[in-house]
Amino acid sequence: MRKxxxxxxxxxxxxxxxxxxxxxxxxxxxxxxxxxxxxxxxxQKIDQAxxxxxxxxxxxxxxxxxxxxxxxxxxxxxxxxxxxxxxxxAEKLKxxxxxxxxxxxxxxxxxxPQMVKQMASGQMPFPSDPERRMMIQKMVAKAERKQxxxxxxxxxxxxxxLNEIFTPQQLRTLRTGTPQQxxxxxxSLTKDQQEDAIEAMPxxxxxxxxxxxxxxxxxxxxxxxxPQQVVARDLMEAKLLxxxxxxxxxxxxxxxxxxxxxxxxLDKGADRYLVTEYEHAVIRPRVLGKFRDLLxxxxxxxxxxxxxxxxxxxxxxxxxxxxxxxRPRRGLNENYGRELLELHTLGVDGGYTQKDVxxxxxxxxxxxxxxxxxxxxxxxxxxxHDKGEKTVLGVKIPAGGGIEDGEKVLAIVARHPxxxxxxxxxxxxxxxxxxxxxxxxDRMAQTYLKSDGDVRAVLKTIFDSKExxxxxxxxxxxxxxxxxxxxxxxxxxxDVDYAFALxxxxxxxxxxxxxxxxxxxxxxxxxxxxxxxxxxxxxNFALQLADNRVPGVxxxxxxxxxxxxxxxxxxxxxxxQKH
Amino acid sequence: MQQNRHIFLRNSALxxxxxxxxxxxxxxxxxxxxxxxxxxxxxxxxxxRGAADGLNIVVPHGEKAYYAMRPTIAVPRPxxxxxxxxxxxxxxxxxxxxxxxxKPIYEQQHLAIVDAAGSPDPTRSHFDAQDYMESxxxxxxxxxxxxxxxxxxxxxxKVSPVRAVALGPxxxxxxxxxxxxxxxxxxGGFQVRNAVAAKQFEQMYAExxxxxxxxxxxxxxxxxxxxxxIQRQPYVPANGTKYPRGRFGDSLQQIAQLxxxxxGVEMAFADVGGWxxxxxxMGPRASEGQLATLLRDYGQALxxxxxxxxxxxxxxxxxxxxxxGRTAHxxxxxxxxxxxxxxxxxxGGAVKGGKVYxxxxxxxKEQLYEERDLALTTDFRDVLGELVSxxxxxxxxxxxxxxxxxxxxGLV
Numbered sequence: 002m003r004k005x006x007x008x009x010x011x012x013x014x015x016x017x018x019x020x021x022x023x024x025x026x027x028x029x030x031x032x033x034x035x036x037x038x039x040x041x042x043x044x045q046k047i048d049q050a051x052x053x054x055x056x057x058x059x060x061x062x063x064x065x066x067x068x069x070x071x072x073x074x075x076x077x078x079x080x081x082x083x084x085x086x087x088x089x090x091a092e093k094l095k096x097x098x099x100x101x102x103x104x105x106x107x108x109x110x111x112x113x114p115q116m117v118k119q120m121a122s123g124q125m126p127f128p129s130d131p132e133r134r135m136m137i138q139k140m141v142a143k144a145e146r147k148q149x150x151x152x153x154x155x156x157x158x159x160x161x162x163l164n165e166i167f168t169p170q171q172l173r174t175l176r177t178g179t180p181q182q183x184x185x186x187x188x189s190l191t192k193d194q195q196e197d198a199i200e201a202m203p204x205x206x207x208x209x210x211x212x213x214x215x216x217x218x219x220x221x222x223x224x225x226x227x228p229q230q231v232v233a234r235d236l237m238e239a240k241l242l243x244x245x246x247x248x249x250x251x252x253x254x255x256x257x258x259x260x261x262x263x264x265x266x267l268d269k270g271a272d273r274y275l276v277t278e279y280e281h282a283v284i285r286p287r288v289l290g291k292f293r294d295l296l297x298x299x300x301x302x303x304x305x306x307x308x309x310x311x312x313x314x315x316x317x318x319x320x321x322x323x324x325x326x327x328r329p330r331r332g333l334n335e336n337y338g339r340e341l342l343e344l345h346t347l348g349v350d351g352g353y354t355q356k357d358v359x360x361x362x363x364x365x366x367x368x369x370x371x372x373x374x375x376x377x378x379x380x381x382x383x384x385x386h387d388k389g390e391k392t393v394l395g396v397k398i399p400a401g402g403g404i405e406d407g408e409k410v411l412a413i414v415a416r417h418p419x420x421x422x423x424x425x426x427x428x429x430x431x432x433x434x435x436x437x438x439x440x441x442x443d444r445m446a447q448t449y450l451k452s453d454g455d456v457r458a459v460l461k462t463i464f465d466s467k468e469x470x471x472x473x474x475x476x477x478x479x480x481x482x483x484x485x486x487x488x489x490x491x492x493x494x495x496d497v498d499y500a501f502a503l504x505x506x507x508x509x510x511x512x513x514x515x516x517x518x519x520x521x522x523x524x525x526x527x528x529x530x531x532x533x534x535x536x537x538x539x540x541n542f543a544l545q546l547a548d549n550r551v552p553g554v555x556x557x558x559x560x561x562x563x564x565x566x567x568x569x570x571x572x573x574x575x576x577x578q579k580h
Numbered sequence: 581m582q583q584n585r586h587i588f589l590r591n592s593a594l595x596x597x598x599x600x601x602x603x604x605x606x607x608x609x610x611x612x613x614x615x616x617x618x619x620x621x622x623x624x625x626x627x628x629r630g631a632a633d634g635l636n637i638v639v640p641h642g643e644k645a646y647y648a649m650r651p652t653i654a655v656p657r658p659x660x661x662x663x664x665x666x667x668x669x670x671x672x673x674x675x676x677x678x679x680x681x682x683k684p685i686y687e688q689q690h691l692a693i694v695d696a697a698g699s700p701d702p703t704r705s706h707f708d709a710q711d712y713m714e715s716x717x718x719x720x721x722x723x724x725x726x727x728x729x730x731x732x733x734x735x736x737x738k739v740s741p742v743r744a745v746a747l748g749p750x751x752x753x754x755x756x757x758x759x760x761x762x763x764x765x766x767x768g769g770f771q772v773r774n775a776v777a778a779k780q781f782e783q784m785y786a787e788x789x790x791x792x793x794x795x796x797x798x799x800x801x802x803x804x805x806x807x808x809x810i811q812r813q814p815y816v817p818a819n820g821t822k823y824p825r826g827r828f829g830d831s832l833q834q835i836a837q838l839x840x841x842x843x844g845v846e847m848a849f850a851d852v853g854g855w856x857x858x859x860x861x862m863g864p865r866a867s868e869g870q871l872a873t874l875l876r877d878y879g880q881a882l883x884x885x886x887x888x889x890x891x892x893x894x895x896x897x898x899x900x901x902x903x904x905g906r907t908a909h910x911x912x913x914x915x916x917x918x919x920x921x922x923x924x925x926x927x928g929g930a931v932k933g934g935k936v937y938x939x940x941x942x943x944x945k946e947q948l949y950e951e952r953d954l955a956l957t958t959d960f961r962d963v964l965g966e967l968v969s970x971x972x973x974x975x976x977x978x979x980x981x982x983x984x985x986x987x988x989x990g991l992v
Binding site for chain 1: 629630703704705706707708748749750751762763764765769770771772773774776777780781784785788790792793794796797799800803804853854856858859911912913915917918950
């Protein structure tokens, strides 16, 4: 049964493997199109549904879907609020307390070294939580002590200090002992000593301790090592934990999809503190709603306004900044205007011009952030808005407008046929095939236009289509690194206590989470991930995972196919790289 | 006769590798047999992703309009002894002060600059423009392989499995195509860390019915066995060279190591991101701020590569590119928006450097492209085409840049 599918794939890819031979392009696409109208047998349908709507099947998932019937199961996945959440997930997310904090709380509780300085000098309030306050005060004291140091090499271990805290025997254990032995040495210290030790030790040792420490101690290790890094770590670890454990799998897949569509680079300045709330409050609640709502929420999010610079874009006639002294006059910045049209809505071939980009940018002048460095909130500042007349995609936006100018733009682009097509094609690339059949994309676009951009309805069109259940779609896509790592852990029922090592694996495979610098996000085409570096990283990860050598993850069911074979061959096999 | 035997051996060994039965010794013997054969010419392509601001990298300090359009972010005219002014090249152009390490190479006439160069396609989309530059076919989206893959000289007998190498976790568009090309994150890490598993994986990938995975698997394992020999020795750059820390310096150091190990590299690719400076491109001084920091690292890395490679630069040409330039005017936030033409660097032992090539279009309003950007006078394919043809010795340029006839500038 599978053989058929492989043969079909072979014929599709056989031609794709010889690029540059354009003469075959027509023949190739005709052959490809046929594959999308050949149905897969029923027993493969469950596999197909699980592969595409989840981060990979766990043992037992197929039986569950079979019992429920895959149509009912899909309907349930489309209504995540009806699925009780896995209690294990809540348990594992419990210590990652930054996830539900507002940006403003994050800034206060997890400050950068500069902010600590500002707190010390009274320019910024201390955290409200007493324990945090104490921690920050300690950091201030330490920073003051350090000021005399000539070479504050950030990550160099402080051997003098370590020699004071530990006996030579203990130091030897820290160097050469097992992780458990190291932890025992560390736990024998008082709390104060522990904190000094964390500061003084080299980062690899710190990371090593974190991998075995109980959750509460791990938290302290992380905080002492650098509070501002905790925010990023929590985000990334949560992404893995949710992908692996959430019982609302389609919601997770879509959260990843939409975050990537409206991509933001975590390391761009203030976005370090803005992305948590962005994912939690902007993306996640809207993954199955109206596209227009999602679009507007991103447009008004401090995270996006900061990332694409719109918060600083100012109408040319706007008055100079008050108290700005000699600061140059600010003006238009077209970064957001362009990416809104190219990447978020119409698509690069969506029929807009450079003039449209500039006009859109004018409409969004004044959409800014109140106190971006303090966590910030959306603010429309009429003084910075260009009040002149604009024309966007042929539609006149009369002079004298305010915030509604930008909102009108969002309405125009959200219901534009090019957007319907662009969003549909991107969804079809994620759920159906790297090169989805145009017939399906057209039907999806129709649904989009008829339903006023209802994402759930568009997805239903996919799942009700012949193309989704076809030989052309089945196991045709290469998994992304996140999909590969999450699906491997799910396949062997791994128990993840600490997801940081998995986060690093995903980066190693080529997809550092929240760190795609370009607004394009990662490619939805599986082809992107097919190369030698990626393949080797996948094989090595498979072996490590099955052999229980990924720190923080326990695996017991990865029995080799043949006795004596290395465990993990299945997870590193060519078949497992596709879904 | 000798040559034929090699071809036969290589082909039959590869066939055996294909089904997972080639003894390792045979493979090694094959590659070792004529490893130190006449040195191949090597092309290293550097991609600055994000659209670098060419006008602040190669500064037209002799152009009044430049200073008029950039009241707060222009690089000042060259001033003797100033570290915050342009470094004069020819009385009209100057290098950004952070690129000081490249000046000696320019003076020794091994670094050439091509200005007002780039892709003729009008797009200002990062994604499309990078795609066009890497496919080598501006305006044509259907091309599914890259110019570097097509530019590999015709195989003559055995070819090295690492003849085309890109540094990084993914294979860039420029290198994709029907000829083997590998992506590599680090030379040391390029292996399966369990010998038994490695053998079995090799066989699994050889047997899979998915032809694309099978081909990638084969390329990968061939390259792994090729690199085994150089993985164990730590690499010490020559002439006391110190590469700057960070991904780009690292990439160039590993390219140097690969080239000097004579494993058969002919094409190498590295990229460096972070050039999309819409806001605060320059700090309070020209030597400070985002662009200056990035350029410092960039210049140091290129200069380290030059020093480390030493005489081997006779065989090597490095060419840099970025998807498009940035607006001639600064924008409202001391940054620049997406523009058109840019500059390219070409560095190598055989390069006729010490000169800024290309026709300067001027920066007066009527001289600008769409009244806002530096106009284009040299197609990037003119530069790359000449390197592929005259340096790499691949005369079939219509296969590399279909539908385009490169006009050579006389760079090599």
